[in-house]
Amino acid sequence: MSNQADGPIAELRGASKRYGAVVAARSISLAIRRGEFLSFLGPSGCGKTTALRMLAGFETPTEGDVFLDGQKVTDVPPHRRPVNMVFQHYALFPHLTVAENISFGLRQLRPRLPTAEINAAVTRTLETVRLAGFERRRIWEMSGGQQQRVALARAIVNQPKVLLLDEPMAALDKKLRHDMQIELQTLQRQLGITFILVTHDQEEALSMSDRICIMRDGQIVQTGSPRELYDRPNSRYVADFVGKSNFFEGRVDSLEGTTARLTGPGGITFVGHAGDGLTAGQTAVASLRPEQISLTRDAGGLPVTIVNRIFLGELTEYLVRHPDLGPFLIVCSRQTGAEVTDFEPGDTAFVRWRDGAALILKND
Structure with missing residues (x-):
């Protein structure tokens, strides 16, 4: 050779x-x-x-x-x-x-x-x-x-x-x-x-x-x-296979450069990076990684109910439920504050995420 x-x-x-x-x-x-x-x-x-x-x-x-x-x-x-x-x-x-x-x-x-x-x-x-x-x-x-x-x-x-x-x-x-x-x-x-x-x-x-x-x-x-x-996964399939992600279906309201806005269940909006092949008006999904969602007792975000908690040492996984979004996963680090370990199944909490945290992807 x-x-x-x-x-x-x-x-x-x-x-x-x-x-x-x-x-x-x-x-x-x-x-x-x-x-x-x-x-x-x-x-x-x-x-x-x-x-x-x-x-x-x-x-x-x-x-x-x-x-x-x-x-x-x-x-x-x-x-x-x-x-x-x-x-x-x-x-x-x-x-x-x-x-x-x-x-x-x-x-x-x-x-x-x-x-x-x-x-x-x-x-x-x-x-x-x-x-x-x-x-x-x-x-x-x-x-x-x-x-x-x-x-x-x-x-x-x-x-x-x-x-x-x-x-x-x-x-x-x-x-x-x-x-x-x-x-x-x-x-x-x-x-x-x-x-x-x-x-x-x-x-x-x-x-x-x-x-x-x-x-x-x-x-x-x-x-x-x-x-x-x-x-930057190019599709729901890749986002789902590489790491954990939450998916919320909706309609693409607008596309501006590489940024898309999607309206999901209950009129909740998601803003983030636009994946390949998106067009305004089409059905798509917002992908949110569990660690990008904050969980707190302070009002001001979306109200959720704690469904389950799994302690993983440095991390704690919470499964929460919202009336419109349904169940989704949140991962909290111990470094984010000791109060996250106090949530028990059945507790009410609030979630929020920053604009731009989502990925708007084709629902394939």
């Missing part, structure tokens, strides 16, 4: 994949930057794993092409591509030691590598994933987190240009998953290679990625940084 230092490390160009009448991927076009951590995020069946498998070579596009490091590889088999993949269930060999698992790919190379070179590579890689001294350990003697590190070590030992990760943390408990997210980020920065992750876990994608591709029905519906997708 030639080095195309200024171009993307990987590309899908109009890549589609059909299985009979089922379309798993629809004309996906995406350029993946060198050294970035990119995630495909979406629900089951949205096409994210199909996109990953086309990059890996396990699936051949029905239409379109795949490029790696500037070279067309659409019909190149997986073992001849400069990529490696970590699977959801790791696919480790239980009858082999940790060192034998990691060195398996290196031992398949032709011409054969010297044994000393293979052993040195395994030792270096074990140090990278913080498993030095585990060479002789059997896989079934390892914890879930340790097994994941072995799978990562096996994938990076031959220094691929792209590492593909297919929901590698799905089987881990919440705390271990969080710890491994940090380790993956650190490892990616240390190695400087491109990581491409497939996940349905929004928190996982938001916490680790440089860019995220939100997928739906086999297509990419929006690509951006975690902050861009959270602050």
Whole structure:
């Protein structure tokens, strides 16, 4: 493979994949930057794993092409591509030691590598994933987190240009998953290679990625940084999938530049950034993130009834109900004042939000 230092490390160009009448991927076009951590995020069946498998070579596009490091590889088999993949269930060999698992790919190379070179590579890689001294350990003697590190070590030992990760943390408990997210980020920065992750876990994608591709029905519906997708989703679907949001349906009264005004239930107005494709008079939704709504005992806002309270340590989640808006969620930080912890289900409170806090989006 030639080095195309200024171009993307990987590309899908109009890549589609059909299985009979089922379309798993629809004309996906995406350029993946060198050294970035990119995630495909979406629900089951949205096409994210199909996109990953086309990059890996396990699936051949029905239409379109795949490029790696500037070279067309659409019909190149997986073992001849400069990529490696970590699977959801790791696919480790239980009858082999940790060192034998990691060195398996290196031992398949032709011409054969010297044994000393293979052993040195395994030792270096074990140090990278913080498993030095585990060479002789059997896989079934390892914890879930340790097994994941072995799978990562096996994938990076031959220094691929792209590492593909297919929901590698799905089987881990919440705390271990969080710890491994940090380790993956650190490892990616240390190695400087491109990581491409497939996940349905929004928190996982938001916490680790440089860019995220939100997928739906086999297509990419929006690509951006975690902050861009959270602050400026282009549709209700994206706003709903990236973080938590409250949605209030209504009609767009006016559009002035990038600002829209929407009248919702009970004549309540919402002013905020206008999403793509809006026109005055159309039905749309106002999206309000829970943390953008203040909750107080002071009159002057909209009166609500506390329906439920969930204490989350630094944060408290309140489900409240308004006669016209219905139920919606508010997140209060302890830093906003101790009085927020005093609300109990059944209490009356008042909510308000600043003009401009809402996003006015197409109701798709």
